[in-house]
Amino acid sequence: MAPVSYRLEASWQPDGGAFGRFTFTLFNFSAVPLAGFRLVYTSLTRVIVPEACDNATFLRRNANFHEFAPPVGLTVAPGESWTFTVSGLHRNARHCTDGAKSAYLTLASGEHVAVAVSDLLLENAVSDPPPQRLPEGKLDLPFSMQPWPAQIDAWAGDRFPVVLYPAPGAAPDEIAAVGEVLALFHRLFSEGHAPFSLVASSQGRAIVFSKNAALAPEAYQLAFSTKEIGLAYGGAAGRQYALTTLAQLMNGARTHPDKFRFPAQGTISDAPRYSWRGCHLDVSRQFYPTSDVSRLIDILAWFKLNIFHWHLTDDEAWRLEIKAFPTLTTLGVLRGPDEPLLPQLGNGAEPVGGFYSQDDVKALVAQATALHVEIVPEIDIPGHSTATLVALPDLADGQEAPESYHSVQGYPNNALNPAIEFTYEFLEKVLDEIVELFPSQYVHIGGDEVANGSWLASPLAKKLMEKEGLSGTFALQSFFLKKVKQMLTVRGRKLAGWNEVAHGGGVSTEGTLLMAWERPEVGIELAREGYDVVMTPGQAYYLDMAQADAWQEPGASWAGTATPAHTYGYDAEGEFPEELKSRMKGVQACIWSEHFLSRGYFNRLVFPRLCAIAEAAWTPKSAKDWQRFAVIAPLSPKL
Template sequence: MSYRLDLTVISKSEQQSHFALTLHNLSDQAQENWSLHFTFCRWIQAETLSNGQLKQLGSYCTLTPGNSAPLSPNSHFYTEFTVGTKPFTLYDEGIVEAFLNTSPEGSFIKPIPVKVTTINLDQPATEPLSIPLPKAKSINLIPAPESLIRLPGEFRLNSGTAITPPTDKASGSTRWLQAELGHLLHEDIPIHQAGNISYQLHGDLADGAYCLLVEPDHIWLQAGSESGFVHATASLLQLIPASPAHQVQAAYMIPMVEIQDQPNYQYRGMMLDCARHFHPIRRLKHLIDHLARYKFNTFHWHLTDDEAWRIEIDAYPDLTRIGAWRGPNEVIQPQFTTISQRYGGYYSKQEVRDLIAYANDRGVTIIPEIDIPGHCRAAIKSLPDLLVDPNDESEYRSTQWYSDNILSPALKGTYTFIANVLEEICELFPAPYIHIGCDEVPKGAWTKSPACQQLMEQHGYQDPRELQGHILRFAEEILQARGKRMMGWEEAANGNKISKDTLIYSWQNEEAGLICAREGYDVIMQPAQYTYLDMTQGYSADEPGSDWACKLPLDVVYSYKPLSSLDVNDPVHKKILGIQAALWCELVNSQSRFEYMIYPRLLAIAELCWTKPEKRNWKDFKARLNGQLAYLDKAGINYRRCE
């Protein structure tokens, strides 16, 4: 590599770090009129640079030398700068990618590769976290069922297995079971009257509840609802050993059991960010398989953000023509990783329909998220004639360091855009819910817009945050007219304009969820300190992930008990509908890293969602987790090892 970039911590205090950046020219060629382009996870105080000038947009930084001097062969460029943040502890907090550019400003950029070395954190090494697992149990279901009785004997699953004609409520579960068994046995599993796996309708079982009985010659899956049959199927699939007892005959010996079970929370979800990095459909299907296997029932699909717009909208083809792509020569600048080339992708409406049908068979509802009024930079850059107020001189910097990512509540185009997009989203997604984001509108937005000030005066608003409520109330009315219930992050309640019918997701901390629940909102608990899977899983510097909220090892995840400080009879508990995991994907750009961040913590969250707190046991969970690892290995999942 001809060029190398080093970053070193040279001093730090409680809320400030000072860095040295060195760019080495290891080639025999001088570079004239050069600029260094790189991504960095914090806001750099540009005025502190000791040499050169810096422009930063989001994570994307452009550094130019102060004197336009060439970068001579076998020489280096050196500068220092300050970041106003707590000291870094992770290698992922360093510079992620970089390239050189020597093209004149405004012309086509031709990136020159730069090797980025691991950041020197100026800290002692920490051993990787180890969580020893006890011996696996004979049966290792996750989440733990309400009642499981082990019976003597086994059922032989082989090529002679068939399914009896299912009740209508089990049609999706049957297709899922056929797909899984067909993959396992390498042949199609038929449906006929003489089958030895039967789905039976029991109307007295509550929604989501099921009974599973495995006998030597027959398996009975009993439920009174579609979701109950899915949960029975999930338990049956987990009972199948990872390896057959007889390799030649491909026979799997399923232990005889009697299980009676039902969920503790009605909502059990996972959110995946597909805006920061694009995840192909095959990856999503693989994830949905495992969400169903561990009895999650909701996939929250984060489809739009500042960095990309990922879903086809017929009314606005530029949302995906422009907004789905970023790169050094695109309208939307590079961010995070893969910065030297055009990067992106989007989901066609047909792909969405196919994924919805796939998830439906597995009892997983897909809830789309279209983020408004913040986190809208990709949409604004795609549709400037519709969404830009040229007279708005408001100054702000969002949490992710953008100054141009907020929709204007005073533009007619904003409401036309929201109405048209939500109409297509409602038509495409059968789920009764639509999530519209509502988070992280920074202070300063709308404050220097004459049109926004006029709108506030017209409606008697005193606080600019009421303008967010103004937009959200419009969106909620659109959704309600189409039979949908609005969802939003906890900031949706800002401005006090939306109805209590809006379902709130609490992400900043548990206290925020408690406040919303006490105000009368139904709440999904997703506190970053327990459920954010982008947080690092250990304490050593080489652990992938972030730690802005916390470091989140497996035992901390498993320890979460929503509102455990409240009296068990406090009525606010009834406002908590469930728990959700989240994977934000600023740095999740491969299948390997995707799996590493999710597993095995997803299994712990599955148990938080399903099993009553009094029936959870950390030591018992670890033993059952150990028993699940053979399946994860067989499935080729790159999970984080516990030991």
């Protein structure tokens, strides 16, 4: 690794502006003087008052991209530094990750060079360290299962079998199921001792399989004795979940015998609380290699989560290969100083890209299907479409004034225009390829965060609104989304979307599933309107939210903080009136990637809260126990 030639240190002071101020110091560790340069950094804490700078000139901003020039004639000699302040911020900084996420210099020659950055320091206030996230906890039953089963009446033995194996007479598909969960275990715990063998062992215990038509497809029952384990299942998914439970029990007893045991006698009767047990991943802000996505799918299966909501497009990049429009994954993914998209949220001098080929998708869908995980693709429209519009400029109304509206993230004119005929031609072709790649009954179309005022400066949109008798942005959005829903219906698919799909009149409630994210009450409002609902409120289930108020705790804070205890204790169904509970189909974790610049930050923010949401999705409320959860959660595999 090359030595650092430049470093940008930053602090935030609560005073010095309506939302405090940044103080930046650029250090020159190179061997040559630095002059005639420009400095760029990316930050979620954005500048909105350009003139509120001291000892620097603000040049431009695009969403989270910020560019500054030093005072005319400034030279930073080797070993010296340049300091400037920025006061015109759009909000307070609240956490150490609210500062610069990346930086680079553009030298006088035009060359772009990397600048190292550090987490943001807090000045003139107390910077407390983050608190412990989990207590020591307490076990009433010494078993390592997560999520905890619906019913258990079992007691522990002093010993555990070396392996579990299919009893003689097991059907080929039952033996194959053991092999599938064994392979899953080895992928997640490469150093772990195998919980299963496909051949009998004198030191093992036999699993006697039986299919029980009285059980639901995802349900199972385990009966333990000193000689064998009876495994009854309703369907292939229930069989997998039973084997996963056995693998968890074996792993805990083997790796932590001071805490966990294996059942000697008794029964487990289990079935999920909800049919939709989801986890979302945003791969637009940060690109995750296929191997990381594959491992996340494995982790979901380990926790009996059955939905992987794959957020494939956003302002920052379009990540899915579409053969009809190759520029989506050339122009629409490249971010860099001289690329079609400017650097955002963590990338700097070096261009970055990355997308998933259709072969990648087919392999991941096959893996997920084998593990009873349904991949729901998301193409976020009509908003969050900057990358799409860069890749396909014919989707824009050329008569519309530039920067006539901005999204909440600061992107100008970032929504697909419902008045342009090519918009629908484009979506028809995209959906044709998506439904061939993804067997899911749902396609998620986003529908969120369209800025009020979008399209109102577009002559084409004005003409369409007059023709159709529409008034305002959200009536036009509803018009657009109804057309998209028709496209999905023709293709035999259902529409999923964020809660704003209901704005402006919404779409037909039949065959529509909406995700309530802005606040818990939204889910109840949607259910009253007749929509099926998945609860994923930012206040509890957004895993990019910081886990404490402490400055040194990383993450976002627009929805407050979500400690693991809060996420575990939150019960979405408890807020629903009895007559609306049938509309609530389940719960979902959301992993938004603005703050996930390292594997360490990913694992710190996602775990153990993903495990907590998995238990909310599976375990009856009456069977939940925070102290027990705290003991078992550290066994979780990480990305």
